[in-house]
Amino acid sequence: MSTSAPAEALLALQRFGMGPRPGSIGAIASDPRGALLAELDNPPPFSEAAAALPSSAKAVRAVADADARRQAKAIVATREEAKQPAADASMMAEDAAPKTSEMGQKMAAEAIPDPRRTIYLAEAKLRTEAALQATIGFTERLVWFWSNHFCVSAFKVRSMSGAYEREAIRPHMLGSFSDLLLAAENHPAMLFYLDNLGSMGASSVAGINRNKGPNENQSREALELHTLGVRAGYTQDDVISFANALTGWTWVPPYSSPDHGGEFAFNARMHQPGGQTVLGKRYEQEDIEQGRAVLRDLAVHPATATHIATKLARHFIADAPPPALVESIARAFRDSGGDLKETAKAMIAAPESWTLPPTKLKRPGEWVVAMVRSTGITTVDPERYTGGVALLGEPLWSPSSPKGFPDDEASWIDGIGRRLDISNAFAEREAEKVDPNEIIDNVLASQVSGEVKQAVGQAETRQQALSLLFMSTEFLRR
Structure with missing residues (x-):
């Protein structure tokens, strides 16, 4: 392995951070290890916009309130649809709820949207942008690690999953x-x-x-x-x-x-x-x-x-x-x-x-963030991001079991083909604005293999060159 200052800085950003972004190698090249230690002592604050997000308790109350109002709306709509008066309580079972029609349920759903996904996407946006904007991202990686260690699943607790990470993980992950x-x-x-x-x-x-x-x-x-x-x-x-x-x-x-x-x-x-x-x-x-x-x-x-x-x-x-x-x-x-x-x-x-x-294969979420960081993009469409990582087998805050997402290559290697689809789509969107040679020279400080430089140089289009770069060992592994 190279022991040059840029090489060690790149290793620090890849292995412990969120990957290099414009200017990050230069910012830490004089002392990469010291930069990591400094971030532990003075971690960057989470987004001020998080103050506007609901607490986990408030989020679940919002869901409960919306569910109750939706049910009431469906009942009223069903009665109006049938042109029937309100059911006589004496004619109903003691604990039975009035039945609702399919049309009544549809009208209620349109009138009172389910807040679960809105809350989830707002949390996902701030979390992902924190990773994109960090100079190094070591503390963000630690948040991701501990959140996966003490995982919950958004499939079961969608409205609370992001707030859980903010409330239980972030305040204590360096304590x-x-x-x-x-x-x-x-x-x-x-x-x-x-x-x-x-x-x-x-x-x-x-x-x-x-x-x-x-x-x-x-x-x-x-x-x-x-x-x-x-x-x-x-x-x-x-x-x-x-x-x-x-x-x-x-x-x-x-x-x-x-x-x-x-x-x-x-x-x-x-x-x-x-x-x-x-x-x-x-x-x-x-x-x-x-x-x-x-x-x-x-x-x-x-x-x-x-x-x-x-x-x-x-x-x-290492695995x-x-x-x-x-x-x-x-x-x-x-x-x-x-x-x-x-x-x-x-x-x-x-x-x-x-x-x-x-040699470690990056998990899908890490790879996507590293790819986007290299272009200098600092904001994200949460619909697109969460859809992309879900397609790659790592839906945000949604592991298939309490074990969390695995950290070994065997669990992710079969999904490399899908990463190619994602890299192609991203490269197509950004090709006019992003030069792959600029990424090689200025973001990666030319710390790429000759084969990668050659492949990028011989690509027929800028989109193809970007996609090849994002699928290279330099991006897939850390």
Whole structure:
């Protein structure tokens, strides 16, 4: 690997940032590692426009309100369509809702749009533009990493998915892992996604009255995916005990409260009474503090340090990261008590982070952002962006399972053909404004192979040249 200043700056931008954009290599070439560390100490603020976005609770209340008004509109439209008076309540089942016609539903949908997608696209726009506008983008990459580690799915919680990232991930991604873990696990989006809202202890007041018990989804994923990792020594009994500790972690139902619906709530009537034993430790707390205590201990468990270090090294450096690299990151995590800034600094300081070749295949979202950044574009059409990454198999905030999107080449290599379609479409739109040789010379500082320069130079059209460049190793890998 080249050790020139531009080459190391390019590696820093590709491996740890969002890819080079006009002027970015020159801005950090004198000290790429120092520039990364400086961004950790002084991360760029998120867009001021985020203040206008609804909180997760407000978003879910807006959805509930729109759904209720749409249903009422459909009922009224159906009655008018049939020219029938309002149904006599005595003629309806006690808990039945009036039926609505297809025409009534259509009229209601046109009159009262569903706000879910509007909220989702507004969140997507700000998130993507933060990545496009960053000089380096290291902290944005960390947001993306932790959001995927503690993933929810917009397929299930669309209106809350962006706000969840803003509320639970962004404020804590350079702080204490314990704080990040607690923020993610008790966020209503996570509780909804992992079916904990209705989880109640079998011996709780609510459990006895409803003849129900705990849901194990969140406790299992918190152990297996969020903290310790698979085969880390926990048992099914630990999963059950932890699930009992999390009973009563719920929300204020959005349809029942126009002021506080969608907010986190602890319902003592749903909480399993008595102590719980998790990983050999007894937790005697009788309230919300029981689950919090378990999470705080999981956050500093040695297995958690190794699990987190492995995922960080795999995401940023290599599909099969060297054990020495993983151990250096894990050691920083352990020694600092889970300080995520210190953990990220250890990754930057590790020699393997700079000597291993850039062979990692970028995930679709990273590749699209890198392609757009190279042209100097700083704004985005969220419809087009979210549609593009969905076509490439990485729909925004929508992994197919709680594992999140994978970070290995085997999971993404089959989608290279679809990337060619995307690069062709983008190149066609930008060909008149963007010169591929300008990208090579000024954005990539000529740090491309001779083969790429030759292919671009011999292309029949500027569109073809741009597409070839975007599909080159220099753009696909980092």
